[in-house]
Amino acid sequence: MTDPGAAETNTAFRLVTLGSASLLAVGSGTSSKTLLRPGKPLALLIYLASLPEKTASRGHLINLLWADTDPEHGLRTLRQTIFQIRQLLGDDSVTSSGRDLSLALPLEFDRDEFLGAVSRGDTERAIAIYKGPFLPDFGVPGGAEFEQWADRERDRLQSAYVRSAESVVRSRLDRGQYDLAIAEARRLRDFDPALESSWRLVLESLASSGDRTAAISEAEELERYLASEDRDPENLTRSAIARAKKLQPLAPPDEPAVPRLVADLTGRDREFSRLTSTWAVVKSGHFRHFHVAAPPGFGKSRLLRDVFTRLRASGSRAVWIGALAGDRNLAYGLASDIVGRIGQLSGASGISTAAASSLIALNPKLSSSFSATADRSDGEEALRHRVHALTELLEALADETPIALFIDDMHWSDPVSRQLLKSAFSRIGDCRIFLVTSGRKVPDGNLNLAATHLISLEPLDRDEVKQLLSSFACLPDIPFSEEFVSTLHEHTGGSPLLILENLHLAMERGLLEMKDGDWSYGNRASLIDAMSRGDVLEERIRKLDEQLYRMLLLLSVAEEPVPVPVMSSASGRDQSDVEASLALLEQHALAVSSGSEWRCSHDSIAETVVRMAYPQERAQAHHALGAARFQSSYLPHLRLAIRHLNASGDRDKTREAFVHAVAIARAAGDRRSNLQLATAMLGESIPSETANRLAASLPLSNRISLPTVMRAGFVAILLTVIGLLAFRAMPAKPVQVAITTQPLAANALVVPPPVVEIQDRKGRRLQRAVDTITVETVEAKPGLIGTLAIAAVGGRAVFNDLSVDGEGPVQLRFKVKGLKPALSHRFNVTGTNPTLRLISGVVNGQRIDASHRTITVNRGETISGDLLLHYTSYWGSASVILGATATWGDRKKNFVDLAPLFTPAENQPRRAHITFTAPETPGIYHIVVAFDAEGNVEDFMSGTNWRMPEPIWNDGNDIVDWTPEQLTQAKARGWVQSKFVQIDNATGKPRTDPHPVAATVLDVIVR
């Protein structure tokens, strides 16, 4: 049993108890000798080593290990055992004092190391130490006590291991280390198959990794195991099995052209963990929005999908919606998809009928989920209702279960959906919603919420490219591998999509192969060449149809972004056709638009297209663009025309364009010589002979510069010509004011808000006009309230807060100094401002009415009573809410939502019950009852428009800040000219505007 003579000086002793049992002598190297195998001496050592004081009485030890013999015999055997141990470990290893024996020699002990790692939270270390159950199959005849102790210890250590392993598996999953996670989950399950939580972890890990086949087979294995044990699965297990069996392939079904190679997610560990760890924050009750932005092909969708799959696999509620390129021009296209998906989830049924009816209007499919009819409103009103409805829906869903919403490809979203999403997500409270969006780096690619966290994906670096390659197969350990990786990195700019496409192409051409888990190279020179030349791109371009290719060629030869009308004229196709083709090119990530102009998405694309085109095709493209640009009289465009025409080789046409351009330049006072002009127009890169030839080709009249003109008659003619040309050349002049959106009516507020432009004589808006446009009524009465003078931005002003003070009909006049003014339609005022009047009431037993509205109460007393109010509002179907606030206490809390009001209505009676607690300080206070068409009572209590993300308090326009004059106004006429913070439509920034609020007041005297 023993192996004597091991007690050398440099030897450490190690107790092994996890997975097996022995005492080892560990030498200075890696060698070790087994000193004790399972038996009573080892049991004794282990027991002593496990005690905190490492000390036990002899009696206790005899009971523990020799309970089946008489005490005398037990004592003798104990002595022999101690003797044996001392022989092995040294005389001082076990000491005795009185009746006690102590283990005095420090031993390495795997159990202690394991528990130490667990208590330090070093879970990776802990699971590495845990080689298996504590003292497995360790029988000690006569040692029943010891066996019981070992059983308890085994259970304790096992559960510490299960906790550690679970945490390790989860953190590996969170870092996207699926293989490691699966391995540990399986090990955990194998230690104790009876533990269903471990099976669930295996299923979750496999599902996260996207290994659908393995997940299904493990799920079936688990079912067989449970059946063999005659056990019903736990509820969680039941759903884990169902989930595994329903698992979709990794890519959502609408994923376009899945590449044949799918690499492990590479170089995105940080981003992946950041997203998955945020989910825990969301689940604990918080809203979070992450936006992933990057150029095409950098893996935005891939990252989102992996996180999505991960959350789904862990049983979380996650929904995937991809914006479609075709939907960009479909108003509410994306929003409709979103509510169609989330409107059917459990929890959605908790929303109000009004919200349901807006959602049905947004997506008729939902009529099967809600019993409501579609909301009929349109325009701004519809948007407003939908914002309310979506906000309500999101909150209702999150109230039930946390939800993760993945919206991919935001750059394809339609503008109104974006506005709807932005407003709704700005308004939801801090609820359990995780919004993850992705988009290319274009102006409309992001929702830009106040709470947005931005993740920008960078190109893969060289090491990551290597890692990506190695995730398919091993790279041979030869210098060429390094060259291959570098070339691939350099010529793809680290774009994962381009890397994968390059690999495909090289494999298709037999230049690269995967054999027995290794990459193997074909003709190396051709491989490097194919990658360096950008053959992948050529392949993509070759696959375009004729029309798309023509469009791309035009963009490729163009030196500057091209507006759609120029594309249309150059291609001889109508504008809508051209727009459709450009949108397709954009989907292929070959073209991008900035505003209304288009260009190739990358210079390398333009270069490749130009290189691939036949010379004749190139010349035609230049000619077409040159001719299209020649239609302009604007010098910079003419310059482009000249360059293109020159590049096309059409000398006559080039000369014609040059003559035209020189005349315009001269007219504008340009004194440079013709040669200088020719060089400037053609660009420095053109050979000087070309410029010379062009300058020399000018007709005599143009070749003479102004100061040298001698003959008066000629000068006169020239001046006339110049005059005419100058007229064409000068930018158009502002001439008139025009109304592009007419007001139709006013219910106090003029609706719709008039939109007014400054135009040239042809009725074209002058974008650069910045003059102030003023408005007035044509007749002296009624008057106008609101912003009466607005500086035109981009030649346009929107009068969105005009209200008419009095009875109609009304006609408006819009004026700009020096220009012809514009008159609006004559429209009716459907009523005065919305009003709220106090008719009568009883509060704390005191009667009040319009002329007696004061109550007297004691400090801290409850103020309670009923009011009869009359309200008038001409707002269409807006949601109008009645509320009341006290002018004491915490303004953000001391108000109440009394009731919704139905509008339009004129002098409609409405009863309201109010309850407040009187303040502790005597004085004169007020209760203001008011209504407005805002989202919430707090909006108008704080003087904030509903489109602002949240109410803004203490900025001077809260109702409790109303001046004595305003309170008097409210009492006298039922409304107050207050101020609201709202979003400026032009700039998107908050601004404060006058705003009428219907209100009435009670005076409260506190004694």
Ligand SMILES: Nc1ncnc2c1ncn2[C@@H]1O[C@H](COP(=O)(O)OP(=O)(O)OP(=O)(O)O)[C@@H](O)[C@H]1O
């Ligand atoms: N980090 C990565 N590791 C491995 N493969 C990746 C990685 N990033 C992207 N890929 C792969 O590259 C291809 C393109 O990625 P993806 O479609 O996610 O790009 P994208 O940024 O969403 O592009 P787009 O703007 O066109 O929507 C996919 O096949 C994807 O699986």
Ligand SMILES: [Mg+2]
């Ligand atoms: Mg994408």
